[in-house]
Amino acid sequence: MSGLRPVVDGTGGSALCRSAPVFELRGVTVVRGTHRALDEVDLVVGPGERVALLGPSGAGKSTLLALLSGATDPDTGAVLLFGEDLARLAHRRRRELTARVGALTQDLDLVEHVRVLHNVAAGRLGRIGLGPALLRLLTARADDEVREVLARVDLPWALHARTQHLSGGERQRVAVARLLLQRAEAVLADEPASSLDPTTARDVLELLRGSATTGTTVVSLHQPSAARHTFTRVVGLRRGRVALDLPPGRLTDDLLDDLYARA
Amino acid sequence: MTGLLDAPRLSPAAGRHVRLGVTRAAVLRRRGTTVAVLAAVLVLAAWRAFGAPGGVINTGGAALLDDLLARALSPRLDAEFLLLVARATATTLAFAAVGAAGALLVGLLGGLALSDAAWSRRPPLPVRLVRTALRGVLVAARSVHELVWALLLVGVLGLDPLVAVLALVVPFGAQTAQVYAETFDGVRGGAHAALRRAGAPRTAAILYALVPGASPLLLSYAFYRFECSLRSTVLLGLVGVGGLGQELVVSLQSRNWEEVWTLVLALLVLSALVEAWSARVRREAGSLGDARPVVAAADAEGVGALAAGRADSAPPTRTWTRWSVLVGLPGLAVAWWWTGASLEGLTDSLTWQLTQELVADLLRPALPDGGGSVLLLAVLDTLAIAVLAMAVAVLLTVVLAPWAAAPTASAAGPRDRSGRTRDIVRAAPRAAARLVSRTVLLGLRSVPPTIWAILALFVFFPGVVPGAVALGLYAAGILGRLVAEAWESVDRRPRDALVRAGVAPWRAGLLAVVPPSVQQLTTYTMYRFEVCVRDTAVVGVVGAAGLGRLLGEGLAAFRYPVVATALLASFAVSVAVELTSRRVRRGLSGNLRPRARPFRRAPARTTRFSV
Ligand SMILES: Nc1ncnc2c1ncn2[C@@H]1O[C@H](COP(=O)(O)OP(=O)(O)O)[C@@H](O)[C@H]1O
Ligand SMILES: [Mg+2]
Numbered sequence: 001m002s003g004l005r006p007v008v009d010g011t012g013g014s015a016l017c018r019s020a021p022v023f024e025l026r027g028v029t030v031v032r033g034t035h036r037a038l039d040e041v042d043l044v045v046g047p048g049e050r051v052a053l054l055g056p057s058g059a060g061k062s063t064l065l066a067l068l069s070g071a072t073d074p075d076t077g078a079v080l081l082f083g084e085d086l087a088r089l090a091h092r093r094r095r096e097l098t099a100r101v102g103a104l105t106q107d108l109d110l111v112e113h114v115r116v117l118h119n120v121a122a123g124r125l126g127r128i129g130l131g132p133a134l135l136r137l138l139t140a141r142a143d144d145e146v147r148e149v150l151a152r153v154d155l156p157w158a159l160h161a162r163t164q165h166l167s168g169g170e171r172q173r174v175a176v177a178r179l180l181l182q183r184a185e186a187v188l189a190d191e192p193a194s195s196l197d198p199t200t201a202r203d204v205l206e207l208l209r210g211s212a213t214t215g216t217t218v219v220s221l222h223q224p225s226a227a228r229h230t231f232t233r234v235v236g237l238r239r240g241r242v243a244l245d246l247p248p249g250r251l252t253d254d255l256l257d258d259l260y261a262r263a
Numbered sequence: 264m265t266g267l268l269d270a271p272r273l274s275p276a277a278g279r280h281v282r283l284g285v286t287r288a289a290v291l292r293r294r295g296t297t298v299a300v301l302a303a304v305l306v307l308a309a310w311r312a313f314g315a316p317g318g319v320i321n322t323g324g325a326a327l328l329d330d331l332l333a334r335a336l337s338p339r340l341d342a343e344f345l346l347l348v349a350r351a352t353a354t355t356l357a358f359a360a361v362g363a364a365g366a367l368l369v370g371l372l373g374g375l376a377l378s379d380a381a382w383s384r385r386p387p388l389p390v391r392l393v394r395t396a397l398r399g400v401l402v403a404a405r406s407v408h409e410l411v412w413a414l415l416l417v418g419v420l421g422l423d424p425l426v427a428v429l430a431l432v433v434p435f436g437a438q439t440a441q442v443y444a445e446t447f448d449g450v451r452g453g454a455h456a457a458l459r460r461a462g463a464p465r466t467a468a469i470l471y472a473l474v475p476g477a478s479p480l481l482l483s484y485a486f487y488r489f490e491c492s493l494r495s496t497v498l499l500g501l502v503g504v505g506g507l508g509q510e511l512v513v514s515l516q517s518r519n520w521e522e523v524w525t526l527v528l529a530l531l532v533l534s535a536l537v538e539a540w541s542a543r544v545r546r547e548a549g550s551l552g553d554a555r556p557v558v559a560a561a562d563a564e565g566v567g568a569l570a571a572g573r574a575d576s577a578p579p580t581r582t583w584t585r586w587s588v589l590v591g592l593p594g595l596a597v598a599w600w601w602t603g604a605s606l607e608g609l610t611d612s613l614t615w616q617l618t619q620e621l622v623a624d625l626l627r628p629a630l631p632d633g634g635g636s637v638l639l640l641a642v643l644d645t646l647a648i649a650v651l652a653m654a655v656a657v658l659l660t661v662v663l664a665p666w667a668a669a670p671t672a673s674a675a676g677p678r679d680r681s682g683r684t685r686d687i688v689r690a691a692p693r694a695a696a697r698l699v700s701r702t703v704l705l706g707l708r709s710v711p712p713t714i715w716a717i718l719a720l721f722v723f724f725p726g727v728v729p730g731a732v733a734l735g736l737y738a739a740g741i742l743g744r745l746v747a748e749a750w751e752s753v754d755r756r757p758r759d760a761l762v763r764a765g766v767a768p769w770r771a772g773l774l775a776v777v778p779p780s781v782q783q784l785t786t787y788t789m790y791r792f793e794v795c796v797r798d799t800a801v802v803g804v805v806g807a808a809g810l811g812r813l814l815g816e817g818l819a820a821f822r823y824p825v826v827a828t829a830l831l832a833s834f835a836v837s838v839a840v841e842l843t844s845r846r847v848r849r850g851l852s853g854n855l856r857p858r859a860r861p862f863r864r865a866p867a868r869t870t871r872f873s874v
Contacts, residue, residue, distance in 0.1 A: 070460050071453070099462025109457035114475045122454075122471045126462020133467045182461050 362431025369436025374443025655735025708740025730807025
């Protein structure tokens with residue numbers, strides 16, 4: 001390992017959370033193949049915090065987000081959502097908790113060849129009964145709720161388009177619309193801005209922030225510059241470890257250079 | 264694999280390097296082994312086939328074949344007979360449709376139960392146990408050929424239309440369930456899991472994410488099953504299920520050659536129409552969907568079915584699909600009524616009693632007369648039939664398939680208006696060759712192997728040879744079509760690039776088109792070989808040789824303990840062959856990786872895969 005020591009600043013965020021944290025990782029290790037994608041990571045994210053996750057590619061950002069969304073389980077250590085240890089929960093309770101977290105993965109997890117409205121409406125399947133869900137699927141009827149979120153992501157025209165015909169950026173906004181309809185308390189997003197121009201990226205980040213009812217977001221980013229604006233806290237990962245954890249104001253170019261330096 | 268355990272631990276990147284870095288010696292060694300094994304297998308098979316005392320060719324029978332061929336141009340076309348043919352055609356179509364629909368239903372339910380994708384977490388222990396049991400039952404059910412199922416069911420239900428329906432639904436349903444389970448698991452992306460995490464209930468998530476994602480492939484496969492079902496219905500004519508198959512057997516046995524030709528023509532037209540319809544729907548399905556095509560080890564043609572729906576240029580429309588569903592659903596009700604099948608026979612107390620007796624008999628297998636050596640020889644004969652049949656099929660494929668494959672768009676150069684007529688004149692012989700070779704292939708696969716076997720037995724004495732010829736002709740029809748379609752999809756851009764770079768076209772073809780084509784042929788041949796082993800039962804029942812003959816004789820004499828032994832032996836043989844073939848295929852694909860998938864959406868993503 002290089003001489004990089006974690007740069008952790010007490011004011012980074014944990015001071016903010018007096019009520020139960022939204023996310024908490026306790027000594028989490030994830031083994032992928034022969035090496036550790038995450039190595040003894042501790043992290044606490046409180047309500048309302050907006051965390052930018054930085055780090056070179058392969059640092060473990062996606063793995064960390066997958067843990068927080070419940071998509072992956074750690075090999076050792078514990079993942080807590082709203083104060084409850086996921087590994088100790090019954091299946092049903094676990095889903096109740098993960099439903100309160102919205103996740104935007106890198107491949108968006110859209111159903112490709114159904115119409116956009118169905119992908120959007122899928123966001124509230126947890127809230128409506130099977131009968132209405134099936135009926136909507138068959139009749140392709142959109143209601144105001146769906147129209148409204150599509151308008152918010154600026155895709156009102158795409159309501160009845162086939163998802164697979166949309167461009168990358170448009171598909172991403174469909175996924176965000178789905179997220180909006182989920183009414184999650186906290187939102188995770190994996191490199192939502194990586195293929196967008198700076199202005200659009202800013203818009204998407206704002207939307208994501210708005211889609212979490214408590215405003216809690218954890219977003220991995222490729223461009224550190226964006227981290228300085230919309231976020232209250234910056235967490236840097238390097239080789240599966242937390243290498244820095246600061247308010248964005250304290251992020252210097254030197255620190256960034258260290259974070260992204262070749263081994 | 265095991266060797267790797269002792270190897271020093273490498274970083275992932277280094278491991279990749281070692282795996283890809285192959286020495287010339289290794290290549291030569293592998294080629295040598297392949298050739299040696301292939302030669303040995305062929306020699307052994309030929310020895311079983313031609314080593315028998317007393318000769319192979321029945322000179323007395325050739326005259327019959329002569330007769331048959333002489334009447335080719337004078338089919339029986341009077342109104343009375345044509346009406347009979349029309350009714351028989353309708354019956355065949357009805358049984359095929361009902362069989363395919365039943366298989367689809369079984370497949371959907373079984374597929375959902377078996378797929379991991381439908382469960383967001385590891386399912387609880389009781390479910391897992393039931394699933395394992397179900398998987399075993401399905402594997403056993405599909406390893407028994409439709410014809411054998413029909414013969415077993417006739418013993419229980421008597422000559423009831425339901426026999427045919429069940430004989431189709433049971434093995435096809437089992438097969439479909441396996442393929443569907445893999446299809447569900449292959450649905451790309453985490454849409455389903457993501458919805459589950461986001462709080463969607465199980466059924467809703469399946470309906471919103473899993474089913475739409477998989478539906479093009481499910482539909483594709485259902486239509487492919489329909490084609491199979493049609494072929495098998497004709498084949499089941501042998502046991503008295505009505506329709507074209509039965510009429511063919513009757514006419515053949517009474518040497519009414521004129522009628523045979525009329526029936527064959529009807530069969531060709533019916534198969535051509537059904538295949539064209541199916542191809543349309545599958546092509547539409549090919550342009551949609553999220554699922555990766557399933558490479559089900561047990562399902563040679565399934566792979567072809569999925570590969571065949573080509574989506575190069577077709578805009579994603581669903582006209583054919585929509586109409587098929589609109590017409591198909593009421594059509595199924597009519598078909599069910601036309602077959603005259605009813606489920607009453609199932610609840611009959613006699614049925615129940617006979618089933619119990621049958622199962623009791625099957626549960627105490629006994630060796631055939633002559634003991635273990637007869638069984639062993641039958642196993643050898645079965646393998647010999649399958650190997651030689653594949654040799655015949657590959658030979659015919661190599662001769663016919665290049666003509667049957669449509670030239671791809673990129674092969675035709677840029678053309679201007681003035682050159683058009685000349686182009687058409689130049690293309691005419693090619694188009695004619697294509698029509699002829701496609702028709703021949705269609706004929707080969709539309710006439711069931713039982714009929715080919717009856718014909719082959721005119722010319723050869725019972726044994727391995729007629730079985731191999733019959734199965735080989737039939738398999739050639741299917742293999743040829745699969746390979747032709749696969750060849751059409753071979754990427755010609757590397758070749759064109761070479762041509763532009765100044766390489767002579769034929770050399771460029773040799774370098775860039777032939778290797779992938781050979782690869783396709785090999786893979787499909789291996790798949791088809793597995794199916795062929797199972798199909799040997801059919802020619803055996805007609806009297807060729809092998810385990811099928813033991814089966815046929817046992818069933819005819821109601822000696823179910825012997826039947827049970829033969830079934831067990833065939834099961835063991837197919838499993839062994841399947842495992843071997845899987846190994847071989849894995850070995851073959853070792854030096855070939857799938858074509859890189861473009862980052863975002865490519866139009867042909869669902870259906871194209873390179874082997
Ligand atoms: N399924 C997997 N199999 C093997 N290695 C994996 C897998 N997923 C992730 N990894 C490895 O884990 C490390 C962290 O990956 P990831 O979290 O995707 O990084 P990031 O998102 O920061 O680029 C990488 O080295 C990656 O190669
Ligand atoms: Mg990543």
